[in-house]
Amino acid sequence: MTADVGKAAAALFVAAILQVTLFSQIDLFHGSPDLVLVTLVSVALLRGTIFGAVAGFAVGLVVDTATLQTLGVTSLLLTIAGYWIGRYGETTGRDRTHAPFVSVAVVTLLYSIGALVLHYMLGDPASASRVLLDAFPFELIFNLILTLPVYALCRRLFRPPPTGLEEVQLLG
Amino acid sequence: MTGVLVLLSIALITVYFRESSGGGLHQVQSAGATVLRPFEVAADRVSRPFRDAYGYFAGLVHAKSEVNRLRAENEQLRQEASQNAFAASENANLRKQLHFINSPHYPRGFGHVTASIIAQPPAAYEEQVLIGAGSAAGIQQFDPVVTGEGLVGTVVRVAHNQSLVALLTDDTTSVSAVDANTGAQGIVKAGASFDHVGKDQQVKSGDLLVTAGWKAPGIGLSSIYPRGIPIGRVTSVGQNEVDLYKHVQLQPFVNFETLSSLVVLFPPKTR
Numbered sequence: 001m002t003a004d005v006g007k008a009a010a011a012l013f014v015a016a017i018l019q020v021t022l023f024s025q026i027d028l029f030h031g032s033p034d035l036v037l038v039t040l041v042s043v044a045l046l047r048g049t050i051f052g053a054v055a056g057f058a059v060g061l062v063v064d065t066a067t068l069q070t071l072g073v074t075s076l077l078l079t080i081a082g083y084w085i086g087r088y089g090e091t092t093g094r095d096r097t098h099a100p101f102v103s104v105a106v107v108t109l110l111y112s113i114g115a116l117v118l119h120y121m122l123g124d125p126a127s128a129s130r131v132l133l134d135a136f137p138f139e140l141i142f143n144l145i146l147t148l149p150v151y152a153l154c155r156r157l158f159r160p161p162p163t164g165l166e167e168v169q170l171l172g
Numbered sequence: 173m174t175g176v177l178v179l180l181s182i183a184l185i186t187v188y189f190r191e192s193s194g195g196g197l198h199q200v201q202s203a204g205a206t207v208l209r210p211f212e213v214a215a216d217r218v219s220r221p222f223r224d225a226y227g228y229f230a231g232l233v234h235a236k237s238e239v240n241r242l243r244a245e246n247e248q249l250r251q252e253a254s255q256n257a258f259a260a261s262e263n264a265n266l267r268k269q270l271h272f273i274n275s276p277h278y279p280r281g282f283g284h285v286t287a288s289i290i291a292q293p294p295a296a297y298e299e300q301v302l303i304g305a306g307s308a309a310g311i312q313q314f315d316p317v318v319t320g321e322g323l324v325g326t327v328v329r330v331a332h333n334q335s336l337v338a339l340l341t342d343d344t345t346s347v348s349a350v351d352a353n354t355g356a357q358g359i360v361k362a363g364a365s366f367d368h369v370g371k372d373q374q375v376k377s378g379d380l381l382v383t384a385g386w387k388a389p390g391i392g393l394s395s396i397y398p399r400g401i402p403i404g405r406v407t408s409v410g411q412n413e414v415d416l417y418k419h420v421q422l423q424p425f426v427n428f429e430t431l432s433s434l435v436v437l438f439p440p441k442t443r
Contacts, residue, residue, distance in 0.1 A: 017208070020291035020302070021215040025223065027429060053174040057181065065204035066212065067291055067302055068329045068336040071197055072184030079181055083174045122189060124298075125343030 007157045008043050008051065012059040015039040020066045030130070031138025036063060037111060038146045040078055041085050041103045042154035049086035056082030070122065077114050081107050100151040101144055108143050112136050193313060193329065202306075202331035209333050212290050213304070227430060282398060285309045288433045290334070299342035303434055306333045314396045316383075316437045322402035322425035323347065323383060324434055335436070339363070339428055340403070348384040348395050349403055351375050357384060358420070360403055363428075366420035371411055375420055379406040398437065 019036045026032045036059055044052025060075030085103050112131055119126040188197045231238075266272075287305035292298075305311055307330050317324040317337050325345055329336035338345050340363035347360045356373035358366045360381065369375055385399025404424040411418045 013211075017211045017215045018219075021212050022219040022223070024292040025289075026226075050173050053177055057177045060181070062208070065201050066208045068201065068205060068331060068334060069298075070185060071188040071201055072181040075184065076178060076181035079174065079177045122185070127343075 004047060004051070004158060008047070008055050009058070011043065011154065011157060012036070012039055012055055013062060016059050016062040016066065020063065026142075028142075029138045030134040031136070031140075031142060033142035033146050034108070034111075034139065035146060035150070036078070037081065037107060038104055038143050038150045039154065040082050041107055042100060042147075042151045043158065044082045044085040045089040045100060045103055045151075046154060046158040047086065048090045049083050052082030052084075052086030052089075053079050054082075056080070073115075073118055073122070077111055077118065080114070081111055084110075100147050104143050104147045105140060108140050109136065112139070205331045205334050209290075209304070216288075216290055231430075282437045282439060283310075284438070285311060285436045286433060287335070287436060289431055299339040299345075299428075300328070301337050301339065301431065301434075303335050303337055303436070304333065305436065306331045306335050308332050309436075310438060311335050311436050312438065316397045316401065317434050318401055318437060319426055319431070319434060321427070322404065323397065324426055324428075324431070326396060327436060337434065337436075340424055340426065341428055347397055347403065348386055349381045350384040351406070352380040352382050354379065358417075360422065363404070363424045364421065366406065366422050367417065369418045369420055371416070371418055373418070375406055375409050375418060377406050377409055381406065381422055 015035045015038075019034065023033050023035050040052065040056050040059060043055055056078030057075045060073075060078040061071070063069075063074045064071050085107060088103060089099070112135075116126050116128055116131050184197070187195075188201075191197060285305050287303040287309070289301045290304045291302040292300070303317075311327055311330055313327055313330055315327045317326060323340055325337050325339040325342065327335050328338045328344075340347070340360070343362050345362060348357070349360045349366060350357050351366075351374075354374040354376075356369055356375045358369035358373075361367050366375070366381060381403045383397040383399060383401040383403060384395060385397055386395045402425050404422040406420055407423045408421045409418060410420075
């Protein structure tokens with residue numbers, strides 16, 4: 001458990017630093033990849049609700065601090081995202097091949113809508129057409145492209161927990 | 173557990189949103205940003221060659237059309253330069269005869285700090301960049317930010333070693349501006365439109381817009397931008413009978429997609 005916490009902290013911290021310094025500056029067709037979201041989805045899918053929620057909260061704080069944004073905004077969104085994907089991983093999704101891609105696609109959409117609503121409530125200028133029509137399709141494509149290597153790396157870092165069930169072969 | 177974290181996030185947002193820029197959470201954030209700075213600088217240095225390579229190839233795509241546009245602009249500027257040289261000498265003579273005392277004027281009379289862009293907020297609708305200089309370098313909130321091409325924006329948040337700059341294209345950015353060719357006054361909003369220009373004022377396509385740098389001595393107010401910073405050129409002008417003002421669109425001089433370093437201006441006497 002402690003080793004997992006250390007590995008998750010390291011992976012998400014590196015993802016947050018790369019996100020604010022490199023990935024956020026990639027602007028192709030108004031969209032840019034979200035490495036933090038993809039990494040969080042991968043970690044939450046492999047380690048469950050509590051792990052996902054805490055990881056989301058912590059990495060959200062790092063992102064908000066590094067970019068001097070309103071503290072708590074990214075934390076709130078990523079906490080919910082981490083919990084929700086963790087729940088999906090615990091119940092049905094973890095062993096399915098398509099799970100990380102479905103999770104990233106759905107979370108990218110919900111995260112965009114959530115961020116839009118939250119910024120609107122805080123009085124920030126938020127253009128729904130720009131976020132959801134211009135930026136979202138390409139952000140989704142970038143995130144899905146990132147999912148394959150990031151999830152493979154996370155799967156190596158976080159081995160799936162033992163289920164307690166062992167395969168039994170019946171003879172005769 | 174998750175509920176506690178959600179409530180904690182909401183509490184953070186509420187406190188941060190309501191407190192002043194010198195409040196406790198802002199101070200904690202500033203200290204945290206200072207701790208994260210070395211990691212950002214290291215990541216920036218590692219990724220810089222890749223970004224430069226990307227910028228180089230992205231620039232090649234538009235190189236041919238850009239050359240043609242710049243040739244035409246160069247021709248026009250050459251003509252304007254000769255006219256301006258004559259106007260400048262005439263202006264200097266007239267000022268001398270009038271014993272005219274000028275106010276601080278961009279770029280003279282202003283100190284500056286040059287800083288590189290180290291990060292961008294991860295959202296599609298935030299036209300902001302993070303620069304690697306803060307209050308330690310003398311930067312304060314609402315300092316104007318420029319490049320050699322023209323106005324970039326203004327400092328909206330300051331930490332010890334970092335500052336957040338809202339770009340001219342941000343929806344919250346408004347700049348009082350003047351048409352350098354005709355003297356028409358208005359407000360440049362989000363780097364796209366020149367608003368509040370009365371129908372009786374003259375504006376035409378191709379006009380140069382610069383910051384107005386107004387002052388209201390009676391009430392002690394003044395524009396945060398010094399007078400004369402180039403903003404952009406007017407691209408279209410229209411009006412109808414219903415609206416009170418003209419519809420003026422502009423193209424900023426600064427290419428906001430290729431920014432790498434910026435200059436923060438401040439009056440030297442205040443720091």
